[in-house]
Every structure is written in C-alpha cells, then in structure tokens.
Amino acid sequence: MSIVFFVLILIIATVFSNALDTKIKFLPRAIIQIMMGLALSFIPNFNHFNLNPEVFMLAIIAPLMFYDGMNTNIVKLKRTLSNTFSLAIGLAVVTIILVGYLGYALLPHIPIALAFALAAIITPTDAVAVSSVTENLDLPNEAMLSLKNESLFNDASGIVMFDLALTAFHTGHFSPVLSIFNYLYVFFGGLIVGWIVGWLFVRLQLLLIETDIDNPNIIVPINFIKPFAIYLLAEMFDTSGILAVVAAGLIQSTQAQSLRLTSTKTQMVSKTTYEIFTNLMNGFVFILLGVSFPTVIYDITNEGRQVSSLGYLILVGIILYIVMIIIRYLWVTLKLANIRIRPADKVLNHFLIAINGIHGTITLSMAFSIPIVLHGKIFPFRNDIIFIAATVIILSLLVPSIILPLMLPAKSYSYSLEDISTYRQKMIEYAIKRVHDADEDPVETQAVIATLRSQQSILQRPKRNATYKILQKCFNLEEKLLQEMVDNGEISVKQQTFYERMSLFQSFQLHQSFIQHFMYRARFYFIKLSHRFKRRIKRVDPLVVTKKFNNARDELAQVENEISPQIFAYLKEHLNADNRAEIHWIEEYYRERHRRFQNNTRANEIQEELFINAFQNEYNFIQEQLGKKNISRELASLLYEQVSNDEWVYMQNDSIYA
Numbered sequence: 001m002s003i004v005f006f007v008l009i010l011i012i013a014t015v016f017s018n019a020l021d022t023k024i025k026f027l028p029r030a031i032i033q034i035m036m037g038l039a040l041s042f043i044p045n046f047n048h049f050n051l052n053p054e055v056f057m058l059a060i061i062a063p064l065m066f067y068d069g070m071n072t073n074i075v076k077l078k079r080t081l082s083n084t085f086s087l088a089i090g091l092a093v094v095t096i097i098l099v100g101y102l103g104y105a106l107l108p109h110i111p112i113a114l115a116f117a118l119a120a121i122i123t124p125t126d127a128v129a130v131s132s133v134t135e136n137l138d139l140p141n142e143a144m145l146s147l148k149n150e151s152l153f154n155d156a157s158g159i160v161m162f163d164l165a166l167t168a169f170h171t172g173h174f175s176p177v178l179s180i181f182n183y184l185y186v187f188f189g190g191l192i193v194g195w196i197v198g199w200l201f202v203r204l205q206l207l208l209i210e211t212d213i214d215n216p217n218i219i220v221p222i223n224f225i226k227p228f229a230i231y232l233l234a235e236m237f238d239t240s241g242i243l244a245v246v247a248a249g250l251i252q253s254t255q256a257q258s259l260r261l262t263s264t265k266t267q268m269v270s271k272t273t274y275e276i277f278t279n280l281m282n283g284f285v286f287i288l289l290g291v292s293f294p295t296v297i298y299d300i301t302n303e304g305r306q307v308s309s310l311g312y313l314i315l316v317g318i319i320l321y322i323v324m325i326i327i328r329y330l331w332v333t334l335k336l337a338n339i340r341i342r343p344a345d346k347v348l349n350h351f352l353i354a355i356n357g358i359h360g361t362i363t364l365s366m367a368f369s370i371p372i373v374l375h376g377k378i379f380p381f382r383n384d385i386i387f388i389a390a391t392v393i394i395l396s397l398l399v400p401s402i403i404l405p406l407m408l409p410a411k412s413y414s415y416s417l418e419d420i421s422t423y424r425q426k427m428i429e430y431a432i433k434r435v436h437d438a439d440e441d442p443v444e445t446q447a448v449i450a451t452l453r454s455q456q457s458i459l460q461r462p463k464r465n466a467t468y469k470i471l472q473k474c475f476n477l478e479e480k481l482l483q484e485m486v487d488n489g490e491i492s493v494k495q496q497t498f499y500e501r502m503s504l505f506q507s508f509q510l511h512q513s514f515i516q517h518f519m520y521r522a523r524f525y526f527i528k529l530s531h532r533f534k535r536r537i538k539r540v541d542p543l544v545v546t547k548k549f550n551n552a553r554d555e556l557a558q559v560e561n562e563i564s565p566q567i568f569a570y571l572k573e574h575l576n577a578d579n580r581a582e583i584h585w586i587e588e589y590y591r592e593r594h595r596r597f598q599n600n601t602r603a604n605e606i607q608e609e610l611f612i613n614a615f616q617n618e619y620n621f622i623q624e625q626l627g628k629k630n631i632s633r634e635l636a637s638l639l640y641e642q643v644s645n646d647e648w649v650y651m652q653n654d655s656i657y658a
Helices: 003-023 029-040 053-070 074-079 081-106 112-122 127-134 141-171 176-210 216-236 241-254 264-302 310-333 343-355 361-368 382-407 417-437 442-456 464-487 493-510 514-538 542-573 580-596 603-627 633-653
Strands: none
Touching (some): 029 264, 053 141, 053 264, 074 081, 074 241, 081 141, 112 141, 112 310, 112 361, 127 141, 141 176, 141 241, 141 343, 176 216, 216 241, 216 264, 264 361, 264 382, 310 382, 343 382, 361 382, 417 442, 417 603, 417 633, 442 603, 464 493, 464 542, 493 542, 542 580
C-alpha cells in the first residue's frame, strides 16, 4: 500500500474518531481511537500491519513531547522538581526492578533480562492518555500536575532500562556500575543536548524578530522541524532524544515572554499548526495500537506461543498492572514523593496518582522496537511481550475510565455554555447598535452588520419558500416606490421600465435550478459573442457601446440609491426570531445587487472604520460586564480571546485590509 494512502486513511480515521468523541461521552477519546484502529484492521492491507518503532519515535513521539514541554508551566515545575524526579527516576527504577522479578516469577520460561525489558516497557506513563481520560473530570490540581510532570521525564527511565535489558540479553553480561553510569549519561546527556540546541533555536528566532524577518513562512517551518532535528542530534550522541526534545520545549516555555515580540500572525499560525498537528499525532498513536493489536494476536495464535495461552498472558498483564498501582500508591503514601496535599485529601490524591499511571505512546513504541530477528532467528517471546504490554495499556485506560467518574465530580467552570452563547449574542448586538448609530453609508453599514452577525453562529439555512415570499413583498415594495418616483417626476417611464426589467431578470435567476442557471449562462455567453461579431461586421465603435452601458448603469445606480435604504428599513422592521435567516439572506442579495451599480471609492474605507469601531465596542462591552460583575474573569478572558481572533481573521482575510 502506498504510504501516502496509508497516512490519508489514518488522518480520516483520526478526524472521524474526534467527531465520535464529541457524541460519545462515556468513553475516553483514546478508547474510541483504539476501537477505530481495530475497525481499520479489517481492511485487507491493514490486517498485517507492523509498526516501525524508529519512525514512530521520531515522527510522532518527538513532536508530542516537545509540545508538552513547551506548554509546561516552568514555575510550577521548578517548585515540584524534587517530586518530579522522585517519580520519574526513583519510582520508575524501583517499579522496573520489582515488576521485572515478578514477571520472571510469573513467566519462568522467559529469560530474566527479557522480564526486565517487559517491566521497562510497561513502566512509563503517558500525559496524553491521562488528559484523554480525565479531561471532563475535576481532578485535583496537585495530582494532575504531578502526573503530567512525571510523564515528561519517566519515558527516558523506561527507555534506558529497556536498552540495558536488551543489551544484557544480547551479550549475556550485565555490569551494575557501568549500567548506572550509562543511565546517568543517557538521562542527563539528553537534557543537556536539548537545553543547548533548544537555546540556539530560541536565539535564532529572536534574531529573526530583531531583523524584522519573522514572517510565518520562516518561523513556522523552523518550529516544525525543531523537535525532529533535536531528537536526531541527541540520538547521534547516544543520549535520550525524548528528554532532549522535552528540555528544548521547556527552554521554549521559559522564553515565551521574549518570543511574544514576534508578529501576531506568526504566533496565531504557529499555535494553530501545532494544535492541529499534535491532535492528529495523538490520534495516530491509539489508532495504530488498535490496528496493530489483531496482528499480535494472529502471530501468537498462528506462529506458536512460547509462554502459555492467551488467557494466561492476559492474567499476567492484569497482575502486573495491579502491582504497579500498589507500588505507585505506596511510593506517595510513604512520602518518597512529598506532594503538597491537604491532610483530608491525602488518601484520595494518593489513589488518584496511583490509578492514573496510564500507559500509551512510549509503551507501545518500545514494545514494537523489540527486534523481529536475532542472530538469524526469530526473537524469542517477542509476541508474548507485545501482547502483555498491549493488555496493560488497555487496562490502564479502561480502569480509570470506569472508576474515576464514580469518584470525582464533573469539571466545573465559572460559566456555562449557555452563558457563553448569551453574552456573545449580547456583545455582538451591542456592537451592531453602535455601528447603526455611526450613521454611515447604509449599504456599507449593512455589510459590516452582516459580517458581525456571522460571529453569532446561530443562523440557520434559510427556507426556500419563506425566502421567496419575503422577497416577493420586497419586489412589490420596489414597484410601489418606482411608481411614486415616476408620479413625482423623479425618474422617467423609460428608467422605470429599465429598472423593472432588471429586477424581473434577477428574480427569474433566483428561481432557477443550478442546471437551468448554467444553461442560461451558457446561452448568454454565446449571444454575447454573436453581438461582438456583428458589431465588428457593422464596425460599431466600442467606445460608443461602453458609454451607453455606463450611462445605463448610472441611471440604475440613481434609482438604487433611492430604493435600497427603504428596502433595508423594511427588512429591519419585519425582522423577528422566526425569519432571521431568510431576512439576512435577502439583505445580502440586495447589498450585492446595489454594489454592482455603485462606484463608491470610499466603500472600503467606510467598512474599515466601522469594523474598527465594532471591535472596540465589543471590547468595551466585555469590560463593562466584568466591571458590573455580570460575568466571571474566566468568561471575560474567553470572550476577549474570541474577539481578538475575529479581529485577526478579518484583518488577514477581508479585502478591506488587503
């Protein structure tokens, strides 16, 4: 299968699983994505999928860990650094040793080195999976902070111990002293490489800012390749590439204040790009697990088991998972990691830290990084180890998903979705009223108002029949106004007839289907060509034709200037909750029709002034509501962010800012 097609299918599966996640509330997103991967495994070219662990670590894990480091609160990390290393190094090493011996006892046929390799695989925790399981629950801040910081660094502990175990199995030799020094070199060497290279990248970005060449076409690609380059460089020095990208991300976090000097456009594009990319990569991880799981079962079933039945392997996975929970609970209960928790909440928080030792990306990648062949023979016990690791991953996702909602309340906010919608509507209506009060050109005013209303995201698709009924009333009003203008001597009967023909022609077009409209346009095009050909034969001066056309357009424009304001006033007067979508559609129709006959050189300038006024009034509304304590500071911040984003989008995309 083409790699492009394979990646495309995974992207579609990730998007589809994210859509399901918005509807399926009782399952964490990771479980939904694993199930999506299982469904993909029934596709012929997916049912014998083998993951390349080196590509997986570089292409997926490296940018994810960099992004986690970049979004880590460095102040809180410094405050809890001793606890973080206690969990990421001390707890990880102790867990690997104890679980390694237990695994060897449960699997007596397996070499002890591979038992420790299995323990190293299932020890690292995954912040992404933790967030997936707990995102809708009110998890205590200290517990969540400890889990997130632990997962940033314990990956390296698992990877280093895993490499040591595989080396001992390959060579048959194990040196404790050499292993300790190797562990320290890999661990702290990765941090140093990441710190140095991350600092150099930050200095490069600051230099680009100082020289005014920090546009998105330069900054975004640099930020995109940064984690890959740092990971590869750290691996070249035989240090931890994972810790290197984490350290680089932390350096990026510490320099956030200085990097804010870059352009707003660059910051917005960088943030959006990374959010989309990491969301896709997170989905890839668990979808790949689902795709890979049937292959492992097939290999164990058909290529011979070297330990025992599938049932026994599942039992081993359950036992190892329970023991790891107990070890984690004892570690924090014995204050080997001194987490600041109120005495009344200690038991709950200790249990939450224990049960939320959720496994995912690193566990999966290490399991698949076990060589397929060793010394020309199939690597022993590979499928058994991968199956046990997959069992632990699924258990660590399912158990908290079932238990935590029974123990913790749903996440609470100082505002509700209804509050967001209500105050957003009020804010926009406030801005619209101020735009009306500006008393500018009515057509340009209506254009700005229509754009502001599009922020509300409440407009439904207009109903066809209802739209035509209102439109017919507008046409009747036009005829009445035209007749009054003729009676008052403001326009001639010829101008009246010309305008009515134009209105009738456009009304006819509105009632056409797409195919009818297409055929009509094709017929019009051929008639236009024939007229040009006849003019050339008769030698008609094109300047004369152009002058006649401009005169006719000017006459229509004069009539439009009189009629359009009254049509808009009529639509505004009859606007209600039931016909909002239809009225807005008709306003857009008349506004575009009016623009065709106008040549207002100040149109863009007027719109720009009105937009600036509207956005400023939206900010004023939020400040006013905050001052009256009608809204919380959190809701105010959310509304401020929405207005800022809307303002940025209009400035970048609307032609009036071009």
